Amino acid sequence: MRYNMLSCLSFFFLLMITGCKKDDLTPPRDTAPVRAMGDFIRNNYDLSLLAAAMQKTGLLDSLNQPGSFTCFAPDNKGFNEIGINSPADFDAMSPEALRLLVKYHVFNDRKYVSEFPLQMGNKYVTLAGPELYVSVSNSPNATYTPPETRDVFVNGAMIYPAPKRNVALSNGVIHVIRKPLNFKPVTIQEYLQADTSLSIFVTVMKRCKLWDGLKEKGPFTVFVPDNEVFRKYNISPDSATRLDPEKYQTIAFNIYPLALKPKRIFSTDWVQVSGTYGPISSMINVGNFAIKPAYEYNWYNNTENTYINMMDAIQGGFSNNGPSTIYYRKGFAVGTDQLTSNGLVHRIDDLLLDPATLRK
Template identity: 25%
Template sequence: MVSNHHSSRERAWSLLPALFVVLLLSFSACKKNDDSTPTPSTVNDLINNGNGSSNQFTIFRTAVRQAGLSGALSQAGNYTVFAPTNAAFQAFGYADTNAIKAAPATLLTAVIQYHILTSKLTASAIPTAVNTPVQTLSGGTLYITKGASTSATSTTATSATAISVNGARVVSTSGEASNGIVHAIDRVLLPPVFGDVATTIQGIPTILPTASFTYLNAAVTRAGLVSSLTATSGGPITVFAPTDAAFTASVPSLTSVAAVSALPVAQLQQILAYHIVPNNRLYTPLITNASSLSTVLPGSILTAGVSTTGVTVTGKSNGTSASNITGPDITASNGVVHIIDRLLLP
């Protein structure tokens, strides 16, 4: 009896390892089946889903797909995407996804690549500085400003919490993903696809058909100032570019572009110089209300106005008739262009 009892106990102990293995496998299988931890979202997921809220990136999502970048933003990596909201695209003239689909593919790809960095840049990692240059997926440069506001006549920055990119404000951070981060911005960013300020002014009508600068281009040539707008030395410049309507409203005698050739060169040089702020890449978030902007015309300044409805500049001889910036913050390789609706008079 003792021998049989001892033998039974040995058999029971010998079964324990096998039982342990069975229980372990069973536990592992249950854990695998019960594991509901979601896979971290990608940047492309955030753009597609709007971070769980009503999607504010519907038009941008279509643009990303049209540019062939959805796959890249779904892969492993570190991306920062400055994503224009639907309202930003609509303000730019693209009412819906159909408008995006009709856009030239090459230009669209260049524009979307200009909104993407190949490194992850959280809001806290952005330095407190004005116009910090960062490289984009396209190899271009974005200028990021954080926690500072300044005018063209001041080198002292005042504290703030705002972040802007080429003048577009970051309105929210839509979340971090496994491969980067998405920041929502209130304006579409245009890369300096045309080059310098002079060629940018000439090229703007190809992407903004409502803007026309035939009088301005003729005046620049007549005044011999083309080289001033194409120069890469001496620092960046900011140009307030009056439209054709702005010219003809101020100078009724300009009934045709050919009439520009009849204007005195010295007068044209003075007026045009009054539209240029030297040594400054002056995006609109850097302009403060009632600030004085020094121009290329010696001793002459413009007075800036900032309100909830926009930014204005007023010339000394414009009285109370301010010029509205109707097309702000268009980046050129050597500066910034702002479209304005009234000629500035010194």
């Protein structure tokens, strides 16, 4: 009798565990999963904020349709780092902006990591309309990396390695990414103009006759210091309006939009192109200087090391015309890879070059 009672209790306990268990991020690829994408996202603790955003916009149920779909899914940690900690935080966004956000992470077709070409900037049209960019490379300093384990970044956001990539579902595949993708349907000029904390940069661009170029087709990449940074160098809103660019070497200010040369450079691109310690010739060269973005992910403790080094492209080594190392404003998740209709904005916490050292 005691044995039968224990057996019944054990069976009941197992039923409770099974009933409460949420989906794992690792359904087997060699089977035919029956779970559709919308239901999988809804039932995953690590994707609960993405699920909430999709639920608010009606996309979650749409992802249960036959498909197929590829979804780049930011986990909760990625949302937390841009200031979204609960579903209520999405209420601060307009319905249109939230709809754009979630639909921009999905495109039609099922693409596993091995199916993305081994090259930079593969384009895929999202459900939102605008394209996203998938870059694939071998591991740094490696001549060959197996396709399933290659380094893959989407708009500068890392796709985590297995088991968080190639999550096979009945109507598509999910790849979990490091941070939410950031797309604004405006030009770089409109983006900068709308943010009053960037007003000094806007004035400097106008004084240097670079402003009008930022509304053209591009694509352009712009490194943007905010007003607080300029004030550290004694450049105020008033003094910026009186700035005489003829008193400075051209590079002093045209380095920020990379001299308006058409380039779309995500924060992680140059790491993929050149490896961690690439030569100066593989960096972003502007005049006699070179910008070297660095990105390192520590898998042991799940931390990132991200920064920009300013290099002397002629003499080699670090630049002597300002800070040698610059960081992204409010961290990597917030400061980098803000994609617009005609390029990219990276928010930085220092000037690339000290104008005082470049006076004629």
